[in-house]
Amino acid sequence: MVEQLKKSVRDVPDFPKKGILFKDITTLCKEPSMFVRMVDMMAHRHIGKKIDLVVGIEARGFVVGSALAYKLGAGIVLVRKPGKLPHKTHQASYTLEYGKDTLEIHQDAIQPGQNVIIADDLLATGGTAGAVAKLVEQMGGNIIECSFIIELDELKGREKLSPHPVFSLMSF
């Protein structure tokens, strides 16, 4: 089943920079049966648990994050690129596989003690999700899991997210 999902991810060489093999999930998400299966498999372990919020990371993390939140009866929180969120924010800067960036979250997005899943399409070096995990922790959120569709094993992002539990549906 996972093999079928893996096959529907498209490899795009040299995007957005030379030397990066971009894992394109649009080919997976546009297939109704694949998309449903993907969300079901990511949500499965948490059904019946108390998950308050899913934190989705701009932009592909919104796709997987909001579907996961709906499935789990949780709220969805948006972590966005600078200047996009309208209210007061907390910020975190981080390094990613192809550059540097800053992310923002609304200051009132998470209440202390809320159970949170962090969601994105792909775990590479772990810089992005690590920065989001720090924000969630600073706000008093309880990180239940960092969830990804794809994990790039050799970049060891999982280690950077330690001690938080990491789930990925497929790895390359």
Ligand code: AMP
């Ligand atoms: P990192 O911070 O290194 O774990 O990078 C993860 C973030 O960058 C995620 O938001 C991904 O969408 C994006 N990303 C990094 N590398 C790739 C890749 N090879 N293919 C697709 N997206 C990537």
